């Protein structure tokens with residue numbers, strides 16, 4: 001089949017690759033290409049943050065976790081496994097997504113900084129998006145897929161080209177398919193020089209805003225912010241200072257960063273939705289539309305699980 005995928009972030013690229021590997025002819029059209037997508041802004045670490053519903057998110061995340069493990073044998077893909085410590089101020093039950101990860105345990109008290117009472121520790125894939133998105137683009141093109149930079153103002157244009165269209169437009173779905181459920185949650189991060197640490201740290205409950213430290217391959221990402229309905233991607237200098245302070249409180253070795261340690265500051269808009277939209281719509285006998293968008297703060301975490309489900313949906317709707 002000829003299939004058109006709208007979107008060239010992690011959802012579009014993973015879905016397009018899976019469809020290509022099913023033997024279809026696949027083309028991507030996207031307004032922004034890597035490195036200019038939201039997916040490039042993500043650090044990214046495996047964590048099902050602000051994505052719903054929990055049962056499906058656990059299944060999609062578990063599948064993506066497995067795929068990341070198989071991919072990481074290729075050093076060029078930008079993925080590696082690292083211990084993640086997520087710290088809490090009060091005792092916590094196991095997380096709802098516990099079955100999706102390996103080597104999960106609660107933190108020992110000697111692993112927690114003063115003030116924290118509990119923590120989750122598990123092996124988390126780090127997906128270094130400065131490398132990984134290019135890797136996906138190269139894999140897709142090498143395996144015969146085509147990518148074109150092109151903005152769609154509606155689906156008519158897509159169906160004029162192709163009878164099967166996959167909508168991986170992220171926040172763009174708001175205008176493209178008039179989705180009132182999806183909205184933005186702004187996130188700002190600071191990229192710094194690597195300090196040699198391998199432990200990823202996360203404090204989602206920090207009263208000032210969340211704090212996280214993600215060591216990547218060549219650099220580290222410090223975060224972060226989660227500002228619902230804020231759509232500006234301008235860097236907020238005050239927020240940069242606040243992020244550096246919060247991160248220094250969870251990782252004191254970051255307290256004395258020099259200006260030259262700070263490599264860049266970036267902002268992106270998470271595509272937040274009450275639930276991820278992953279479904280098929282038969283718009284006409286010869287028009288099939290599949291949706292895969294609205295992954296909130298977890299689009300990388302869920303990518304392969306969702307992409308494989310698009311392939312399964314297509315098989316069902318073809319027969």
Ligand SMILES: Cc1cc2nc3c(=O)[nH]c(=O)nc-3n(C[C@H](O)[C@H](O)[C@H](O)COP(=O)(O)OP(=O)(O)OC[C@H]3O[C@@H](n4cnc5c(N)ncnc54)[C@H](O)[C@@H]3O)c2cc1C
Pocket residue numbers: 006007008009010011012029030031032033037038039040041042043044045046047150151152153168169170171172173176186187188189224267268269270271292293294295296297298299300301302
């Ligand atoms: C600061 C920050 C940190 C994050 N950290 C993590 C993390 O650690 N782990 C994690 O899993 N996730 C993280 N996320 C979330 C993650 O980035 C998103 O969930 C993910 O990028 C969504 O991917 P996507 O492919 O669906 O959308 P996008 O990457 O936004 O791609 C959408 C694509 O659709 C195209 N498009 C949109 N409208 C149109 C149109 N009309 N015509 C043509 N093309 C169109 C766009 O140009 C783009 O190519 C983070 C996000 C932010 C902002």
